[in-house]
Amino acid sequence: GNSVTQMEGPVTLSEEAFLTINCTYTATGYPSLFWYVQYPGEGLQLLLKATKADDKGSNKGFEATYRKETTSFHLEKGSVQVSDSAVYFCALSGMGSSNTGKLIFGQGTTLQVKP
Amino acid sequence: GAGVSQSPSNKVTEKGKDVELRCDPISGHTALYWYRQSLGQGLEFLIYFQGNSAPDKSGLPSDRFSAERTGGSVSTLTIQRTQQEDSAVYLCASSLDLSQPQHFGDGTRLSIL
Numbered sequence: 001g002n003s004v005t006q007m008e009g010p011v012t013l014s015e016e017a018f019l020t021i022n023c024t025y026t027a028t029g030y031p032s033l034f035w036y037v038q039y040p041g042e043g044l045q046l047l048l049k050a051t052k053a054d055d056k057g058s059n060k061g062f063e064a065t066y067r068k069e070t071t072s073f074h075l076e077k078g079s080v081q082v083s084d085s086a087v088y089f090c091a092l093s094g095m096g097s098s099n100t101g102k103l104i105f106g107q108g109t110t111l112q113v114k115p
Numbered sequence: 116g117a118g119v120s121q122s123p124s125n126k127v128t129e130k131g132k133d134v135e136l137r138c139d140p141i142s143g144h145t146a147l148y149w150y151r152q153s154l155g156q157g158l159e160f161l162i163y164f165q166g167n168s169a170p171d172k173s174g175l176p177s178d179r180f181s182a183e184r185t186g187g188s189v190s191t192l193t194i195q196r197t198q199q200e201d202s203a204v205y206l207c208a209s210s211l212d213l214s215q216p217q218h219f220g221d222g223t224r225l226s227i228l
Contacts, residue, residue: 034216044206044219089158100171101146101213105158 002027006090006106013080013113021075021109023064023090031092033057033066033073034103038087047075047088080113087111117141119220121207127226128197136192136223140209147190148210148217149174149182153203161205164190194225202227 007022025031035047035057048057053068062077073090090106093099120139128134140147149161160174164184175181179197184190194201204224208217 036219043221044208046216046218049216091158099213100163100165101210101217102148102160102163102171102174103150103158103208103217104160107157 002031002092002094002104004090004092004104004106006088006109008107008109010110010112013111015082015113015115016079017113019075019077019080019084019111021088021090021111023073023075023106025071025073025090025092027071027092027094029094030068031094033064034091034093035062035064035073035075036089036091036105038089038108040086044089080111082113082115085111085113119207119209119218121205121220121223123223124221125224125226127228129228130199131196133193133195134197134225136194136205136225138190138192138207138209138220140188140190140207141218142188144209144211144218145187146210146212146215146217147184148208149190149192150206150208151203152206152222156203158206161192197225197227199227201225 003026032051034049036044037047048059050057050066056065064075087108089108091103122137147164163171166187179195182192204222206222208219210217
């Protein structure tokens with residue numbers, strides 16, 4: 001079945017450091033890939049998405065590239081801020097005639113950015 | 116408000132009681148999803164609605180769980196004879212259609228004593 005694996009957290013960085021959160025997936029066909037973010041005390045928000053191989057999703061300085069050859073969708077940001085402290089979830093949504101749009105999530109990675 | 120609204124935000128109940136959780140999706144969104152977020156299991160899909168029908172109920176963990184949607188809008192998730200392992204945050208999401216991103220509510224935190 002489809003699944004998503006994320007690097008375990010927590011990840012602790014200093015402000016302005018480079019961020020990478022690894023995400024790999026297992027899926028049949030060509031899923032769409034997403035990163036969601038959950039800030040403290042808030043609901044899940046879509047951060048970025050990519051719907052086909054080699055697509056790059058980007059938002060708020062974050063980027064992720066859909067790599068079919070390595071089945072990966074790693075999240076990166078060049079310079080993190082304290083306000084980026086949150087839990088980040090990688091997710092996929094299946095394709096094909098049986099697609100219902102349901103999201104399959106990774107376990108989440110907690111990011112803490114220190115001033 | 117323009118977002119997905121869930122109520123109650125918190126619910127504490129005794130083991131064995133029934134609970135109902137409500138979701139008001141964004142107006143015009145035809146697709147509606149329920150997920151559960153718990154410490155041990157992460158974020159899990161429960162059920163998907165397209166309009167008022169539920170073509171995918173594969174994530175419901177037992178027959179104690181049921182859900183309905185009326186008028187293509189409001190949805191209710193019902194848990195009968197609650198157990199301690201039902202304690203979790205129940206999230207609702209809606210989208211315009213399958214190809215569009217899902218927008219999440221703030222969730223209902225359910226605690227079973």
